[in-house]
Amino acid sequence: MAVIESAEPNAFRRMWRWLRGYPLIPIFVLLVLLVFPAIFADVLAPHDPTQGAIRNRRQPPIFFGGTWEYPLGTDRLGRDILSRIMYGARVSLSISLVGIFVGGLIGVTLGMLAGYFRGWLDAVIMRLVEISLALPAILLALVLAAATGPSFQTIIVVVAFVLWALYARQVRGEVLSIRERDYVARARVAGASELWIMVRHILPNVANTIIVLATLQVGSVIILEATLSFLGLGVPRPTPAWGLMVADGRQLIVSAWWISFFPGLAITLTVFSLNLLGDWLRDRLDPRLAQV
Amino acid sequence: MQRYLARRILQSLITLLAISVVVFALSRLSGNPVDALLPDDATPEEAAIVMQEWGLDRPLHIQYWSFLRNAVQGNLGDSLKWPGETAMAMVWQRLPATLQLGGFAIIVSTLIAIPIGVLAAVNKGKWFDGFGKLIALIGQAVPSFWLAIVLIWVFAVHWNVFPTSGRGGLEHMVLPAIAMGWYQVAALMRLTRSATLEVLDNEYIKLARLKGVPEWRVIWVHTLRNAAITPLTYFGVIVGYIFTGSVVIETVFAWPGTGLLAIEAIRARDYTVVQAVVLTFAVVFIVANLIVDVLYAVVDPRIRYT
Amino acid sequence: MTKTIGDTILRVEDLQTELRTKMGVFKAVDGVSFTLRQGETLGIVGESGSGKSMTALSLLGVLPKPAGKIVGGRVMFDGQDLLTKSEQQMRRIRGGSISMVLQDPQTSLNPVYTIGSQVTEAIALHRDVPRRSRIGRAIDALREVHVAAPEQRVKDYPHQMSGGMKQRVSGAIAISCEPKILIADEPTTALDVTIQSQYLRLLREIQDRSGLSVIFITHDFGIVANMCDSVAVMYAGRVVEYGPVRDLFNNPRHPYTRALLNSVPTMDRRVERLYSIPGQPPALWDLPKGCHFLPRCPFAEQRCETAYPPDIAAVGLGAGAHTARCWKLEDPTW
Numbered sequence: 001m002a003v004i005e006s007a008e009p010n011a012f013r014r015m016w017r018w019l020r021g022y023p024l025i026p027i028f029v030l031l032v033l034l035v036f037p038a039i040f041a042d043v044l045a046p047h048d049p050t051q052g053a054i055r056n057r058r059q060p061p062i063f064f065g066g067t068w069e070y071p072l073g074t075d076r077l078g079r080d081i082l083s084r085i086m087y088g089a090r091v092s093l094s095i096s097l098v099g100i101f102v103g104g105l106i107g108v109t110l111g112m113l114a115g116y117f118r119g120w121l122d123a124v125i126m127r128l129v130e131i132s133l134a135l136p137a138i139l140l141a142l143v144l145a146a147a148t149g150p151s152f153q154t155i156i157v158v159v160a161f162v163l164w165a166l167y168a169r170q171v172r173g174e175v176l177s178i179r180e181r182d183y184v185a186r187a188r189v190a191g192a193s194e195l196w197i198m199v200r201h202i203l204p205n206v207a208n209t210i211i212v213l214a215t216l217q218v219g220s221v222i223i224l225e226a227t228l229s230f231l232g233l234g235v236p237r238p239t240p241a242w243g244l245m246v247a248d249g250r251q252l253i254v255s256a257w258w259i260s261f262f263p264g265l266a267i268t269l270t271v272f273s274l275n276l277l278g279d280w281l282r283d284r285l286d287p288r289l290a291q292v
Numbered sequence: 293m294q295r296y297l298a299r300r301i302l303q304s305l306i307t308l309l310a311i312s313v314v315v316f317a318l319s320r321l322s323g324n325p326v327d328a329l330l331p332d333d334a335t336p337e338e339a340a341i342v343m344q345e346w347g348l349d350r351p352l353h354i355q356y357w358s359f360l361r362n363a364v365q366g367n368l369g370d371s372l373k374w375p376g377e378t379a380m381a382m383v384w385q386r387l388p389a390t391l392q393l394g395g396f397a398i399i400v401s402t403l404i405a406i407p408i409g410v411l412a413a414v415n416k417g418k419w420f421d422g423f424g425k426l427i428a429l430i431g432q433a434v435p436s437f438w439l440a441i442v443l444i445w446v447f448a449v450h451w452n453v454f455p456t457s458g459r460g461g462l463e464h465m466v467l468p469a470i471a472m473g474w475y476q477v478a479a480l481m482r483l484t485r486s487a488t489l490e491v492l493d494n495e496y497i498k499l500a501r502l503k504g505v506p507e508w509r510v511i512w513v514h515t516l517r518n519a520a521i522t523p524l525t526y527f528g529v530i531v532g533y534i535f536t537g538s539v540v541i542e543t544v545f546a547w548p549g550t551g552l553l554a555i556e557a558i559r560a561r562d563y564t565v566v567q568a569v570v571l572t573f574a575v576v577f578i579v580a581n582l583i584v585d586v587l588y589a590v591v592d593p594r595i596r597y598t
Numbered sequence: 599m600t601k602t603i604g605d606t607i608l609r610v611e612d613l614q615t616e617l618r619t620k621m622g623v624f625k626a627v628d629g630v631s632f633t634l635r636q637g638e639t640l641g642i643v644g645e646s647g648s649g650k651s652m653t654a655l656s657l658l659g660v661l662p663k664p665a666g667k668i669v670g671g672r673v674m675f676d677g678q679d680l681l682t683k684s685e686q687q688m689r690r691i692r693g694g695s696i697s698m699v700l701q702d703p704q705t706s707l708n709p710v711y712t713i714g715s716q717v718t719e720a721i722a723l724h725r726d727v728p729r730r731s732r733i734g735r736a737i738d739a740l741r742e743v744h745v746a747a748p749e750q751r752v753k754d755y756p757h758q759m760s761g762g763m764k765q766r767v768s769g770a771i772a773i774s775c776e777p778k779i780l781i782a783d784e785p786t787t788a789l790d791v792t793i794q795s796q797y798l799r800l801l802r803e804i805q806d807r808s809g810l811s812v813i814f815i816t817h818d819f820g821i822v823a824n825m826c827d828s829v830a831v832m833y834a835g836r837v838v839e840y841g842p843v844r845d846l847f848n849n850p851r852h853p854y855t856r857a858l859l860n861s862v863p864t865m866d867r868r869v870e871r872l873y874s875i876p877g878q879p880p881a882l883w884d885l886p887k888g889c890h891f892l893p894r895c896p897f898a899e900q901r902c903e904t905a906y907p908p909d910i911a912a913v914g915l916g917a918g919a920h921t922a923r924c925w926k927l928e929d930p931t932w
C-alpha cells in the first residue's frame with residue numbers, strides 16, 4: 001500500500017501548521033471585540049460613551065448615510081455607538097470575570113469540602129446544589145432587583161448564585177475519586193493536614209476542569225448579564241452595557257435600527273467565539289466534560 | 293414506583309420550601325417593605341401603624357410562618373400597587389397567556405430539534421451535520437431579546453407578515469415562539485445528536501437491520517425511542533428556560549403573560565406580585581421536573597424506582 | 599446425528615469486501631469462497647480481525663457504513679446473486695430467508711421494547727400473518743427455543759431476563775420466520791459454559807427439526823468439532839483451509855490450522871487466545887508480501903515470500919473437498 005509522501009515543511013509552513021492547531025478566528029474576534037476594548041476603551045474610543053450632543057442624535061452608521069465621525073451611528077441622545085460598545089465590553093467582561101470568580105470560588109470550595117469529607121456535609125451541600133439548580137437565574141434576579149434595586153453587586157450575586165452549583169457538583173465528583181489515589185494516602189500518612197492535602201494535592205488535579213468550566217461559562221454569563229441589563233435588572237443607566245443599549249434602541253427599531261442592532265451583534269459574535277473557544281479547550285483539556 | 297414518587301415529591305417540597313425562604317428573606321432583609329407602602333412624607337407613627345397592620349413588627353420567624361401558612365392556601369397577599377387585587381389573582385389571570393405561548397414554543401422547538409438532531413447523527417460528518425452544528429452554535433450565541441427585536445424588525449416591520457406584538461391568533465405566536473425556542477432548539481438538537489450516535493452503535497440496532505427492518509424504521513422507531521431518553525431528562529430544564537424566557541420575550545412582544553407582569557411589578561416596586569410570580573414559576577418548574585421523572589419510567593422500562 | 603444434508607443452497611464465490619478507515623483502504627474479506635448445503639452446518643473459524651464476521655455481514659449486505667464496501671465476488675442464493683440485489687430486495691431476505699444471531703445477548707435486544715414486540719416485528723415484516731395471530735407465532739417461536747411460560751414472557755422487557763434467556767430470544771427472533779439459513783456469530787461466547795452447551799444443543803435440535811442450514815462463526819475449535827459438518831479456517835481475510843470437519847481435524851494441512859488444533863480448548867477449559875503460535879496476527883493494512891502467515895509460520899520457505907499460495911487440494915485420507923492455501927501441500931512428504 002502506497003504511503004502518501006508529504007513535502008518537507010519549511011519554516012513558514014511549520015508555523016502555519018502550529019497556528020492551525022489553535023482556533024484563530026475566535027481568538028481574533030475576542031481580542032478585537034472584547035479584550036482590547038475592555039482594557040483600552042479610554043484610549044480607543046473616539047467619543048465619550050455617556051455624553052452625546054442632541055444635534056447629533058440618531059446619526060446613521062457609515063455606508064448607510066453616516067460619516068466616519070460615528071462609524072456605527074449614534075443613539076437617541078447623540079452618543080457614539082461604537083464608543084459605547086467598547087465601554088460595554090468592559091462591563092460585560094468585568095461582570096463575567098468577577099461573577100465567575102466569585103461563583104467558582106464558592107463552588108470549588110464547597111465541592112471540595114463535600115467530596116473530601118463526604119458524610120453529612122456532603123449531603124447538605126448537594127441538597128443546596130439541587131435547590132440552587134432548581135431556581136432559575138432570572139427569577140432570582142427578579143427577586144433581588146425588586147428587593148434591592150439593580151446594581152453591579154446584584155448582578156454579581158445572581159451570576160455567582162447561578163454558577164456555584166455547577167462547579168460544586170463537578171468538583172465534588174472528581175474529588176471523590178482523587179481522594180482515593182495513592183499520593184493522597186501517602187500525604188496523609190506523612191502527616192499532612194487536611195487543608196494542605198486539599199490545596200496541595202487535590203486542587204491542582206481539578207484545575208483543568210475548573211478552567212474548562214469557566215471558559216465554557218463566560219459566553220452564557222455575558223448573555224445572562226445582557227439579558228438582565230435589557231430587562232432593567234442589570235447595571236443602571238447610563239453605564240453603557242450591551243443589553244441596555246439594545247433595550248434603548250428597541251422602540252426605534254424602525255427609524256434607527258442600528259441602535260439595537262450593533263450591540264446585539266457584538267454580543268452574538270463575542271458569545272459565538274467564546275463558545276467555539278470553550279469547545280476547543282474542553283476537547284483539549286477535559287473531554288469528559290462534554291455533557292456539561 | 294410509589295415509594296420513589298413519594299420521595300421525589302418530598303424532595304420537591306423541600307426545594308420549594310427553600311425557595312420560599314430565599315424569597316421571603318430577600319423581601320425582609322432588603323430594607324423595610326413599609327417604605328414601599330407609605331407616602332414619602334409619612335410620620336413614624338403612621339409607619340408603626342402600617343407595620344402593625346401588616347404584622348411587620350413581629351419576629352421574623354413568626355412572620356415567615358404566617359407567610360408560609362398563607363402561601364400554602366394560595367394567598368400571597370394583596371398587590372401593593374394595584375389596589376383591590378390579590379397577587380395570586382393577578383398571576384392566575386396572566387398565567388394562561390404564558391402557558392399558551394410557552395407550550396407552543398416547547399412543542400414547536402421539540403418538533404424541530406429532535407428530527408434535526410437525529411438526522412445530524414445519522415449523517416455524521418456530512419454537510420447536514422455541519423449545518424446542524426452551525427445552527428446549534430448560533431442558537432447558543434444569539435441573545436433572545438435581540439433575536440426578538442430583529443425578528444420584529446424584519447418580519448413584522450419590513451415584510452409585514454406577522455404582527456409586531458400583542459396576543460391574538462396563531463400569527464401572533466409565531467415570532468415570540470421562534471425567539472423563545474431558538475436556544476432550546478440548539479441545546480436539544482445537540483443532546484439528541486449525541487444520544488442518537490450512542491444508540492446507533494448498539495448491537496440491537498444491528499440486529500434490527502439484520503431482521504430486515506427498513507432503514508426508516510430502524511432510525512425513527514428503534515433508535516429514536518432509546519435516544520429520546522436523554523433529551524427527555526433535559527425537558528424539565530427546558531420548561532424552566534421557557535418560563536424565565538417568557539420574562540424577556542413577553543416584554544419585547546407585549547404579550548400579556550406572567551413574565552410581563554413580573555417586569556411591570558418590578559417597575560412598580562410591587563414586591564408581593566413579584567413574589568407571587570417567582571413562586572408560581574418555581575412550582576411550575578418543580579412540577580415539570582416531577583413529570584419528567586415519571587415519564588422517564590414510561591419511556592425506559594429499565595428504570596426501576598426503589 | 600440424524601440430520602440429512604441436501605443440495606447446495608448458498609454458494610459464495612471470491613467474495614471481496616473492503617474497509618475504508620483512517621489507516622487506509624484494505625481488504626477485510628479477500629476472495630472468500632465456500633458452499634453451504636441444505637441442513638449443513640459450516641463453521642467459520644478464526645481469531646478476531648480475521649474477517650469471519652465481515653464475511654457474514656457481507657452476505658447480508660449490512661456492512662458498517664460508510665466504511666465497508668463489497669468490491670467483488672458473487673453470493674448465489676436460490677439461483678440469484680445477492681450482491682446484485684437492491685436494498686429493498688435484500689431486506690426481504692434478511693431475517694426472512696437468512697437470519698442472524700449476534701454475539702452479545704446483553705446488547706442485542708432493544709431495551710425499550712417488549713420481547714413480544716421484538717419477535718413479532720420480524721414476523722410482521724416478512725410473513726403475511728394477520729396482526730392478531732402474530733403474537734401466537736411469537737409465542738410458538740419462544741416455545742421452540744425453550745423459553746418457559748412464553749405467554750407471560752412476551753410482555754417482559756429484555757432487562758428482566760438473564761443473558762442465556764436473552765440469547766434464546768435472539769434465537770427465537772432468528773427462527774420466527776423459518777429462514778433457510780441461520781448465521782450464528784459467536785452466539786455462545788458471552789454465555790456461561792453450562793448455558794453454552796444448552797444453547798448448542800438447542801441449535802442442533804432446531805436444525806434437526808427444520809432442516810436449517812447454519813453458518814457458525816466462532817474462534818472455538820471445540821464447538822466446531824461438536825457442531826459442524828465442514829469448516830473454513832480464516833486468517834487475515836482469507837480462507838486458508840476448507841473441508842469436511844473430520845478431514846480437517848484428522849488431517850490438518852495448513853500450519854495455522856495445525857497450530858490451532860494443538861491448542862484446542864475443551865468445553866470446560868476455555869481460553870481467550872487459543873494459539874500456541876508465537877507472534878500476532880498481522881494488521882490488515884500492513885500485510886506481509888506473499889503468504890500472510892509467513893511471519894508466524896515455522897515452516898516458512900523461500901517461495902512463501904514471493905506469492906500467496908493458491909487453493910491446493912489435499913491428498914491422502916478422505917481428500918474430498920478438502921483444500922488449503924499453503925505451498926507445503928505441493929510436497930508429497932507434507
